[in-house]
Amino acid sequence: xxxxxxxxxxxxxxxxxxxxxxxxxxxxxxxxxxxxxxxxxxxxxxxxxxxxxxxxxxxxxxxxxxxxxxxxxxxxxxxxxxxxxxxxxxxxxxxxxxxxxxxxxxxxxxxxxxxxxxxxxxxxxxxxxxxxxxxxxxxxxxxxxxxxxxxxxxxxxxxxxxxxxxxxxxxxxxxxxxxxxxxxxxxxxxxxxxxxxxxx
Amino acid sequence: xxxxxxxxxxxxxxxxxxxxxxxxxxxxxxxxxxxxxxxxxxxxxxxxxxxxxxxxxxxxxxxxxxxxxxxxxxxxxxxxxxxxxxxxxxxxxxxxxxxxxxxxxxxxxxxxxxxxxxxxxxxxxxxxxxxxxxxxxxxxxxxxxxxxxxxxxxxxxxxxxxxxxxxxxxxxxxxxxxxxxxxxxxxxxxxxxxxxxxxxxxxxxxxxxxxxxxxxxxxxxxxxxxxxxxxxxxxxxxxxxxxxxxxxxxxxxxxxxxxxxxxxxxxxxxxxxxxxxxxxxxxxxxxxxxxxxxxxxxxxxxxxxxxxxxxxxxxxxxxxxxxxxxxxxxxxxxxxxxxxxxxxxxxxxxxxxxxxxxxxxxxxxxxxxxxxxxxxxxxxxxxxxxxxxxxxxxxxxxxxxxxxxxxxxxxxxxxxxxxxxxxxxxxxxxxxxxxxxxxxxxxxxxxxxxxxxxxxxxxxxxxxxxxxxxxxxxxxxxxxxxxxxxxxxxxxxxxxxxxxxxxxxxxxxxxxxxxxxxxxxxxxxxxxxxxxxxxxxxxxxxxxxxxxxxxxxxxxxxxxxxxxxxxxxxxxxxxxxxxxxxxxxxxxxxxxxxxxxxxxxxxxxxxxxxxxxxxxxxxxxxxxxxxxxxxxxxxx
Numbered sequence: 001x002x003x004x005x006x007x008x009x010x011x012x013x014x015x016x017x018x019x020x021x022x023x024x025x026x027x028x029x030x031x032x033x034x035x036x037x038x039x040x041x042x043x044x045x046x047x048x049x050x051x052x053x054x055x056x057x058x059x060x061x062x063x064x065x066x067x068x069x070x071x072x073x074x075x076x077x078x079x080x081x082x083x084x085x086x087x088x089x090x091x092x093x094x095x096x097x098x099x100x101x102x103x104x105x106x107x108x109x110x111x112x113x114x115x116x117x118x119x120x121x122x123x124x125x126x127x128x129x130x131x132x133x134x135x136x137x138x139x140x141x142x143x144x145x146x147x148x149x150x151x152x153x154x155x156x157x158x159x160x161x162x163x164x165x166x167x168x169x170x171x172x173x174x175x176x177x178x179x180x181x182x183x184x185x186x187x188x189x190x191x192x193x194x195x196x197x198x199x200x
Numbered sequence: 201x202x203x204x205x206x207x208x209x210x211x212x213x214x215x216x217x218x219x220x221x222x223x224x225x226x227x228x229x230x231x232x233x234x235x236x237x238x239x240x241x242x243x244x245x246x247x248x249x250x251x252x253x254x255x256x257x258x259x260x261x262x263x264x265x266x267x268x269x270x271x272x273x274x275x276x277x278x279x280x281x282x283x284x285x286x287x288x289x290x291x292x293x294x295x296x297x298x299x300x301x302x303x304x305x306x307x308x309x310x311x312x313x314x315x316x317x318x319x320x321x322x323x324x325x326x327x328x329x330x331x332x333x334x335x336x337x338x339x340x341x342x343x344x345x346x347x348x349x350x351x352x353x354x355x356x357x358x359x360x361x362x363x364x365x366x367x368x369x370x371x372x373x374x375x376x377x378x379x380x381x382x383x384x385x386x387x388x389x390x391x392x393x394x395x396x397x398x399x400x401x402x403x404x405x406x407x408x409x410x411x412x413x414x415x416x417x418x419x420x421x422x423x424x425x426x427x428x429x430x431x432x433x434x435x436x437x438x439x440x441x442x443x444x445x446x447x448x449x450x451x452x453x454x455x456x457x458x459x460x461x462x463x464x465x466x467x468x469x470x471x472x473x474x475x476x477x478x479x480x481x482x483x484x485x486x487x488x489x490x491x492x493x494x495x496x497x498x499x500x501x502x503x504x505x506x507x508x509x510x511x512x513x514x515x516x517x518x519x520x521x522x523x524x525x526x527x528x529x530x531x532x533x534x535x536x537x538x539x540x541x542x543x544x545x546x547x548x549x550x551x552x553x554x555x556x557x558x559x560x561x562x563x564x565x566x567x568x569x570x571x572x573x574x575x576x577x578x579x580x581x582x583x584x585x586x587x588x589x590x591x592x593x594x595x596x597x598x599x600x601x602x603x604x605x606x607x608x609x610x611x612x613x614x615x616x617x618x619x620x621x622x623x624x625x626x627x628x629x630x631x632x633x634x635x636x637x638x639x640x641x642x643x644x645x646x647x648x649x650x651x652x653x654x655x656x657x658x659x660x661x662x663x664x665x666x667x668x669x670x671x672x673x674x675x676x677x678x679x680x681x682x683x684x685x686x687x688x689x690x691x692x693x694x695x696x697x698x699x700x701x702x703x704x705x706x707x708x709x710x711x712x713x714x715x716x717x718x719x720x721x722x723x724x725x726x727x728x729x730x731x732x733x734x735x736x737x738x739x740x741x742x743x744x745x746x747x748x749x750x751x752x753x754x755x756x757x758x759x760x761x762x763x764x765x766x767x768x769x770x771x772x773x774x775x776x777x778x779x780x781x782x783x784x785x786x787x788x789x790x791x792x793x794x795x796x797x798x799x800x801x802x803x804x805x806x807x808x809x810x811x812x813x814x815x816x817x818x819x820x821x822x823x824x825x826x827x828x829x830x831x832x833x834x835x836x
Contacts, residue, residue, distance in 0.1 A: 084714040085660050113714050114706065136665060136675035 028056065029138040033130060035063045036070060036123050040132040041139035043104060048145045049112050050156035055079055055091060055105035059123060069101025070123060077121035077128070079105045083113055083142075109142040110161075227251040228315050229284070231300065232753060232836050235317035236644070236689070239755045240810045242293045242321055246272065247836070249285040250304050254278070258305030258312070258404035261288040266297050266327060282836075295322030307406035308457055311610075312337050316684075328683070338545075339608035346396030347604035350416060351476075353390025354454065355600065356382060357423055358447030358477065359484015360492070361440050367485065367512050368493050376436070378492045380427045383443055386484075387427075390420030390450055412453045419450040447484075451476045458607060468533060471526045478522035479603075483560075483596040485512060490589040506576030509585065513568035520561060527554075534611035536623045543630060543652050546609040553602035560595045563588045618646070624717040629656070631705050631717040633664075639750050640696055640723050647680055647688045647705050655686025661708040666694040666701050669720075673697065695723045736820060736828035741765065741772055743820060745830045752834045754813035760806040760830070762792065762820060771802025776823040779806050783816035783834075 028041030036059055043054035057079070060067035074093045082088035091105030109115060116133045134141045145156050155163055231248045233239055246263055256278045263272040272288040279285040286304070301316045314337065318327040360382050370376045394417035398405065405413075423446050426439050434442075455473040489512060531550070540547040571585040612623075618634035625631075632648040645664055649656040662680040667673070673696075680688035695701045700722055707715040736743040744763040752758040760779065764772040777792035792804035813836040821827035 085708050085710040085712050087711075111713060113716065114708075135663075136677045 027139045029132050031130065031132070032062070033123070033128055034126045035061060036126065037062050037067065038119070038128075038130065038132075040117055040119070042134075042142075046140050047109060047115075047142045048148070049109055049142050049159070050145065052106065052108050053142075054107065055081070055093075055103070055117055057093075057103040057105070057117075057119065059101050059103070061124075071095065071100050073121075073123060074103060076123070077103070077119055080118045080120075081105070081107055081115060082118070083109070083111055083115050088118065112142050112144045114141050227313060228302065228304075228317070231317060233319040233755070234753055235319070236326055236683075237319040237753065237756050238326075239319060239321050240757060241755045243290060243755055245287050245289050246300055247279060247282065247285050247287045248300070248302050248304075249282065251284065253284050253307045254286055254304040255307045255404065255406040256286065258303075258310075258406070259286055260301075260303045261286055262301045263288065263290060264299045264301060265293070266324075271298065293321060296320070296324040297327035299327045305404060305406065307408050310401045310405055310409045313610075326683075339605070340400055342396050342400040343608055344601075344604045346393045346400055347607055348601050349389045349393030349396060350450070350454065351393075351600045351603050352597075353386050353388075353393055353420055354447055354450045354476070355480040355484040355596075356386030356447075356487060357390065357419075357443055357484070358451060358480035359482065359486070360386065360488040361444035361447055362481045362515070363485040363488035363512070364492070365437070365440050365444065367489075367515060368508050370436075370492060370496075372496055375492055375496045378495070379488075382488065382491055383427050384424050386447075387420040387423030390423070391417050392420075394420065409457060412456055416450050416453040419446040419453075422446055447480065448477065451480060454607075468530070471529050474522055475526035475530065478519040478526065479599070482516050482519035482523070483599060485515065486560075486589060486592045486596055490586075490593050494586060494589060502575040502578055505585075506572050506574075509567055509572035509575065513564065513572060516564050517568070520557075520564075523557065534613050536612045537625050537630070539625045539630070540612045543650070544609075544612045545653070546606065546611050549602050549605035549609055553599055553606060556595050556598045556602060560592055560599065563592045563595070620719075620721055622719050624719065626715050626717045627713075629707060629709075629715045629717075631707060631715065633703060633705055633717070633719045633721075635721060637750060638721065638723055640698055641746065641750055642691065642693045642748050643695060645678065645680065645690045645703075647690075647707075649686050649688065649707050656707070656709065657682070657685045659688065659707055659709055661706070662688040662690075663706045663708075664690055664694070665704045665706065667704075668695075668697065669700040669702060671697070671699065695721065698723055734830055736762075736830050738764075738820070738822050738825050738828040740767060741822055741825055743822070743828060743830075745818075745820065747832060752811065752832065754834050754836055755810045757810060758808045758832075758834070760808065760818065760832070762804045762806070764802045764804065764822060773801055775804075777804045777806075778821045778823075780819045780821075781808070781811070781816055782819065783812065784814040785812040787811065 027045055028039045031038050031040070039056075039058040041056050043056040044051075047053050057073075057077075059070040059073055061070050072095075074095045077093055079091045079093050080088035081091055089107065091107055094104050094106075096102040096104050105117075114134050116131055118129075118131050120129045122128065132138065144159070146153065146159075227250060229249045229251050231246065233243055233246065246261055248261060256276060259276060261272065261276050262270055265271050271293050272290050274288070276286055276288045279287050286302075297318060297320045299316055299318050302314065304313050305311075306313075320326045360379065364370055364379055370379050394413050398410070398413050398417075401409065401413075423443055426434065426442055426446075429439070452473060454476055455469060458469075458472050489508075493508065535541070535547060535550075537543075541551045542548065566588055567585055571588065575585065618636060619638045620633070620635035623630060623632040628651060630648075630650040632650075634646040634648070636644040636646075647662050647664070649659060649662065659682070662682075664678045664680065666676045666678075676692075676694040678690040678692045678694055680690035683689045700720060703719045703721050705717045705719065707717075709715065734745055736745050742765050744765065746761050748759040748761060749756075762777060764775055764777070766772050773794075773796060775794070777794075778789055779792065780789045781787035787808065790806045790808065792806050794804050796803075811832075811834045813834050816832045816834060818830040818832055819827050820830055
């Protein structure tokens with residue numbers, strides 16, 4: 001129960017900070033696709049496991065100076081997110097209020113590691129199919145919250161899953177040992193019974 | 201007793217004289233051209249160096265072009281000026297990718313290993329490697345049978361001699377007849393096992409192996425012959441001592457062609473020999489007890505039988521202690537991970553042997569703690585003891601068979617030419633990282649990925665991410681390409697500074713989360729003559745000069761980098777540098793390229809298309825100042 005309360009409290013704190021600092025982009029990948037420049041990263045960087053986050057996509061047309069924000073792409077682009085070799089999750093692309101050319105796609109990453117955004121569809125008349133993967137020189141991986149938690153360490157998301165899986169493994173192992181002990185016990189009792197019968 | 205001790209001393213002396221020179225599997229260590237080398241001039245020969253001496257008659261180096269046509273002249277021979285090295289002459293070859301497919305027959309135990317690597321001449325792409333690294337061929341049924349029979353023969357001769365000398369001396373004529381029959385059986389299976397192994401090797405058997413197997417067969421034949429010698433010429437106790445010596449000698453021939461000998465360390469050889477002898481004394485003793493002693497002892501006073509059991513059980517306890525100790529020590533050397541026990545053929549055979557030995561230990565424990573004490577108290581327990589000994593004999597056959605497989609398979613810990621070689625087991629995946637060098641600068645990283653016994657091919661991505669521990673150098677990523685099934689290779693200069701680097705290998709497989717294995721790679725300055733980074737004084741400047749690759753090979757492009765610094769250590773820009781090469785051949789002087797944007801301030805680069813093998817003096821002159829000499833060794 002205490003852990004649940006801690007989890008909810010931590011979620012609220014980070015969700016609040018997320019709202020407060022929305023729009024800041026620490027490390028993003030820039031890529032020119034045709035005449036457009038795409039900037040992709042996490043909306044909230046560094047991204048931490050177990051907390052609400054979002055794709056931060058910004059598209060500008062570089063044919064004009066200064067570069068012009070490209071609007072309306074929430075209707076023509078689809079975005080998928082995946083980690084590792086797992087099946088992708090389609091994100092709902094929305095235009096960011098008050099920031100022309102910026103788009104969101106909300107998600108709560110539940111595992112640490114590398115994430116890949118695949119952006120498909122059309123930017124005006126140009127077909128796009130681009131993959132952006134987190135990593136060095138691009139945008140950040142999703143990180144663990146271990147080093148940030150104080151004073152108590154609360155297991156989060158995949159960490160919790162791993163611990164449950166370990167616990168299940170330990171339970172299975174104990175069950176096997178118990179079964180083996182039961183068999184040995186029965187055999188020993190049988191042997192003892194036979195010896196007693198022979199002596200009598 | 202004295203003679204038995206003398207036999208043991210002689211055996212140990214032979215062991216100390218011959219141990220440490222043998223090996224078990226000839227693995228690729230290096231080659232010229234190097235694996236994946238890009239050459240600008242066609243080589244005239246290909247050399248491959250192995251971890252132990254290959255036998256030229258049974259080995260092969262085949263150099264194939266992209267169409268699979270052989271371009272060598274098939275004159276594979278051992279090289280006199282380089283140990284453990286085979287060479288083959290090449291005909292005239294055009295620009296293109298070439299595959300070197302090698303087969304090495306160990307002169308030690310006749311094991312065959314195979315592998316392949318590629319090189320390219322000119323701008324051609326490297327050829328695809330058809331198989332992963334060095335791999336040993338699976339053992340044949342004849343080899344397994346030969347090994348199992350040999351080990352059974354050794355155990356029978358050694359164990360029987362020990363049992364009849366120290367545990368229970370055959371008293372009756374019937375017992376002595378059974379003893380002789382068992383000696384004949386032991387000698388015959390030893391002889392037969394050696395014959396099977398000789399047959400399995402065929403005409404290409406290396407001389408050393410032929411000699412050792414011949415000695416083993418001779419030991420079997422001699423044991424049989426000793427039985428035929430009348431007692432008036434050879435008393436029973438002398439015969440037993442001679443048979444013990446033959447058993448010890450046969451065991452020595454097994455150790456000298458074992459995996460332990462491959463390590464080349466006398467301590468490992470001694471540990472292996474102790475292990476073989478302890479198993480032989482125990483298991484051979486069990487068979488001697490059941491076949492020679494039991495039929496007579498069943499009619500004895502149970503107290504006497506109980507005392508015999510006590511003596512043998514004590515011997516078995518000592519043997520078990522030696523087996524467990526030596527076996528554990530050997531496992532540390534030959535296993536890489538605990539999971540090897542279930543994920544490698546060697547480990548599975550070892551696990552089977554351990555399980556069978558535990559079973560034997562259980563039955564032995566019953567004899568020692570239950571049936572023996574009962575019999576010493578005069579209670580009837582002979583039937584239970586008899587069944588236990590028969591069970592032990594059956595398990596003994598299993599142990600011998602497991603040992604035959606164990607010694608035929610390649611241990612997971614194998615010699616590697618890599619400067620860094622470490623294996624991790626993460627989420628059920630075995631990840632091995634090899635680095636060609638632990639020097640700063642350009643390096644080649646090989647990642648081998650396996651799940652259980654299967655190499656993982658077609659991984660979606662294999663990447664390496666490097667971060668330095670001591671300083672914040674950021675994170676650098678290299679993406680590896682699959683060059684052979686389960687083998688992924690990346691080249692680059694992510695570890696550019698001396699210090700400790702964390703290398704995280706990321707393996708992406710369909711349908712699962714990324715597998716991440718973290719390695720700690722120490723990057724340190726080279727010692728002695730291998731150091732290629734040198735300070736060259738050119739007053740008033742100093743030149744920091746280093747070669748890339750750090751160990752240049754003949755015919756392959758070499759880049760010589762020079763950083764010009766002043767007395768304060770600040771880089772000096774805008775200088776003109778010229779290098780003159782003095783070595784086995786003539787090279788026209790070269791001017792350095794300075795590119796501040798790409799190389800950095802004060803950094804200059806000479807690119808040489810390729811040099812002849814040998815020692816070179818590179819005189820680097822700086823305009824407006826003097827010149828200094830940088831010495832460079834180009835490997836063959």
